[in-house]
Amino acid sequence: DGGITQSPKYLFRKEGQNVTLSCEQNLNHDAMYWYRQDPGQGLRLIYYSQIVNDFQKGDIAEGYSVSREKKESFPLTVTSAQKNPTAFYLCASSTRLAGGLTDTQYFGPGTRLTVL
Amino acid sequence: AQKVTQAQTEISVVEKEDVTLDCVYETRDTTYYLFWYKQPPSGELVFLIRRNSFDEQNEISGRYSWNFQKSTSSFNFTITASQVVDSAVYFCALSEAGSNYQLIWGAGTKLIIKP
Numbered sequence: 001d002g003g004i005t006q007s008p009k010y011l012f013r014k015e016g017q018n019v020t021l022s023c024e025q026n027l028n029h030d031a032m033y034w035y036r037q038d039p040g041q042g043l044r045l046i047y048y049s050q051i052v053n054d055f056q057k058g059d060i061a062e063g064y065s066v067s068r069e070k071k072e073s074f075p076l077t078v079t080s081a082q083k084n085p086t087a088f089y090l091c092a093s094s095t096r097l098a099g100g101l102t103d104t105q106y107f108g109p110g111t112r113l114t115v116l
Numbered sequence: 117a118q119k120v121t122q123a124q125t126e127i128s129v130v131e132k133e134d135v136t137l138d139c140v141y142e143t144r145d146t147t148y149y150l151f152w153y154k155q156p157p158s159g160e161l162v163f164l165i166r167r168n169s170f171d172e173q174n175e176i177s178g179r180y181s182w183n184f185q186k187s188t189s190s191f192n193f194t195i196t197a198s199q200v201v202d203s204a205v206y207f208c209a210l211s212e213a214g215s216n217y218q219l220i221w222g223a224g225t226k227l228i229i230k231p
Binding site: 037043 | 147148149151153158159160161162163166207211212213214215216217218219221222223224
């Protein structure tokens with residue numbers, strides 16, 4: 001089955017620790033995205049990548065880092081510099097379009113991060 | 117200024133009623149895409165529909181229908197004979213050339229279907 005997997009489903013972190021969220025897709029999509037969602041709120045873009053070895057900051061990149069070494073994988077690291085990291089994190093992927101447009105994004109099940 | 121407006125924060129209806137979720141967008145591009153997603157309580161976003169700017173035909177999929185009107189910059193979503201399983205947050209989103217490969221999201225509408 002083609003899809004996007006995120007792990008872990010729940011993650012607990014102590015203050016001051018870095019933590020990495022996994023996102024893997026087998027849809028053969030070039031583009032991948034990370035979003036943050038706070039309770040009762042909408043989606044905010046953290047980072048996105050249109051192609052391997054290239055990525056761009058979204059609206060709230062501070063305190064986060066990413067890598068895109070493989071087409072299938074786009075891990076997100078929440079660093080200790082992120083002041084309020086407790087949130088729901090969603091990863092998505094899509095085919096790559098030209099001209100600034102975005103194709104349908106397909107989402108993983110998400111990771112709920114709680115800072116203790 | 118909001119580019120995608122979902123003015124209804126929360127809607128509550130009784131099961132079997134019809135309900136329409138509004139989405140108004142703003143763009144200067146002639147080529148753009150509009151999307152609807154469903155987010156049930158589990159949290160995962162489920163893709164419902166994509167419509168491109170050159171196709172104003174309304175779409176029907178079972179109990180779901182979408183009304184795309186460029187004249188009013190709206191892309192409304194109607195659920196006919198609503199069911200409890202339709203309870204979710206629904207997001208409308210826009211992709212335009214000026215958005216640099218990003219989706220512009222509406223704030224979402226929380227739909228509550230009471231049995």
